[in-house]
Amino acid sequence: MAELENNKDLMSVLWSGADILRSKMDANEYKNYLLGIVFYKYLSDSFLIKAYDLIYDEKPETLKIALDAYKEAVEDESGEELKEEIRSEFHYVIEPELTYTSFAQAANDNSFNREQLQKAFNNIEQSDEIFADLFADIDLYSNRLGTGDQKQSDTVASLIKEIDKADLLNTDAEILGNAYEFLIGQFASETGKKAGEFYTPQPVSKILTKIAINGQEDKRGLSIYDPCMGSGSLLLNAKKYVKYPEYIKYYGQELNTSTYNLARMNMFLHGVVPANQKLHHGDTLDADWPTDEETDFNMVLMNPPYSAKWSAAKGFLQDERFSDYGVLAPKSKADYAFLLHGLYHLKNNGTMAIVLPHGVLFRGAAEGKIREKLLRAGNIYAVIGLPANMFYNTSIPTCIIVLKKHREGRDVLFIDASKKFEKDKKQNKMTDEHIEEVLELYHKREEVEKQSYLASFEEIEENDFNLNIPRYVDTFEKEPDVDINAVLTDMNNIDDELEKVQGELVAQMKELTAEDDTIMASLNSLIEMMGR
Structure with missing residues (x-):
């Protein structure tokens, strides 16, 4: 049950990111931004979790703690060795200042720089052939994001803050994969x-x-x-x-x-x-x-x-x-x-x-x-x-x-x-x-x-x-047989009912009067015609 709730929460957070872009472009365009940034968060979070595990042999309590530990390790002589160990398994390395966690902090402090995010995308694409041109559809400088540098940066920062609510640290691959499938379906x-x-x-x-x-x-x-x-x-x-x-x-x-x-x-x-x-x-x-x-x-x-x-x-x-x-x-x-x-x-x-x-x-x-x-x-x-x-x-x-x-x-x-x-x-x-x-x-x-x-x-x-x-497959459904006697009985009943209603209407019309002789003549002609 908890897994189901996590799944729903994750889907809800990820889909809410679409609200930020929906008024600016159609779904076929904004899906690239949303899915691409979700994916970068996945790469970054996975990297920090792995780094912390290699340093302390355990899972970090938060991504902030993992980032701090990674920063400290990078400043140490063993930093390059740590990076290479992660690279051998993940095929990429992310510098501390280019992690999604750093971008989210900057977005919350109003100091986000989309140049850094573009650099992060480029680094991933160049790290291994399997990532080549992976973020090519994400134009961080598009006028669709807003008019002018500031509005465009603000839009990207808002999206980063919203997606940061997704707790990938405590989400297994299957739940994340299902959430991504949900987004694609939406x-x-x-x-x-x-x-x-x-x-x-x-x-x-x-x-x-x-x-x-x-x-x-x-x-x-x-x-x-x-x-x-x-x-x-x-x-x-x-x-x-x-x-x-x-x-x-x-x-x-x-x-x-x-x-x-x-x-x-x-x-x-x-x-x-x-x-x-x-x-x-x-x-x-x-x-x-x-x-x-x-x-x-x-x-x-x-x-x-x-x-x-x-x-x-x-x-x-x-x-x-x-x-x-x-x-x-x-x-x-x-x-x-x-x-x-x-x-x-x-x-x-x-x-x-x-x-x-x-x-x-x-x-x-x-x-x-x-x-x-x-x-x-x-x-x-x-x-x-x-x-x-x-x-x-x-x-x-x-x-x-x-x-x-x-x-x-x-x-x-x-x-x-x-x-x-x-x-x-x-x-x-x-x-x-x-x-x-x-x-x-x-x-x-x-x-x-x-x-x-x-x-x-x-x-x-x-x-x-x-x-x-x-x-080869006969799906023909035979129409039910028609009961002719029942149809005739219904027709007779309808005729009787019609005659009765018509008689009542004629009786009511006979009670009508008018001072205009022309109107009375027309009315009498109608009564005579209906009474035949």
Whole structure:
């Protein structure tokens, strides 16, 4: 219970920092300031806690005490040795005057200097390749922060004071990671359509992860790959469902620079050590990655941009990711290019789960040829239809396609989960109960009336390799039979009631009088007409 309260308190403090910036810029901009400064506080606090532990072999009571001890050690001959010991584990060193604790003190004393914070960011970025350009999206000199140096500095100082209320000293990595996830989710809600760049709603993430991880929960050194990782939230979900979370190896790629930086911060805040995070900034389709280290993975999870444009250049027909299929995904719809990229990087005994629009299930031409080839090879294991309006960036219904590389049989399980949701503000939301229902259908792998169907390869072939879910799962609800006699009785009752009311109205009208002969003539004509 105390852990839950700590979690809520931390979320509340971190989110309150957004109030300082909300009136100055939109969520897609201020998320970079808030998340970046929270991350710097995490790096600084972790550094001071480690320094104190190395000096006194215990946890400090406060960060101020830790800072004082660190200052004293730095002035001593053993200072450099202490720094190097921390550097070997953390990959960075922070000087006493550049710690977050020092900045918070200065902000409270009205002596904060944003030049120092910029210097602190630069030092971290230059300390190791894993931190390169990490704070590039935080412009401490932006006019959005206010007009003139003083107002801009005051805004940053206010944010530093607010975030300083977050007690990271007594917060474990999981709570901090969850709080960071909460922030990312809140930004996704406020950002709307732009959120598709960095966030997959948790219910969808949970289904994808639990499906792909099934049977691999006990594997030590589980490898996970997301070629369109966004903020890294989908990758990090796996920690919740495995026996050895500390040994998971995460591989992710992201094109958007801001989102790539967000993912790197997210990894650290979830306690993932540098050796276990291999994140790459680049275009997933244009240049294959990874190519020179581990290249296939136990799990592949993907929520790529839907029906995105790509070059579809002829040279890709010689690319090992696509060469087996004889055709390329069309220029205007890269959905199958993403799918084939992910499948190429899947281990022979692994599982891949990808979210895509329903069009990939039935569109013809090149996509139809690729789909047929996948079905003939037995690669498509299941198709799950999700509710519409699940995502912040689109209201269209989507589906999860589950793929395997080598398996016996070529049957495909179809699940219609389109009605498994409840309304939640702007989006539809799947509850834990809905998620468990879908997972139960997935594991049963059999026909359940109006919910799931296991189609043989022959049935799919007869359907010309069309995977549109309604072809296999009949959700038609028959209308109840109409009782004609009851309808006639109701009509007669209505006629009787109408006649009665009309008679009462005519009687009341007969009592009306007027001195104007024209009005009386019109009234009498109306009475005569209604009395027929």
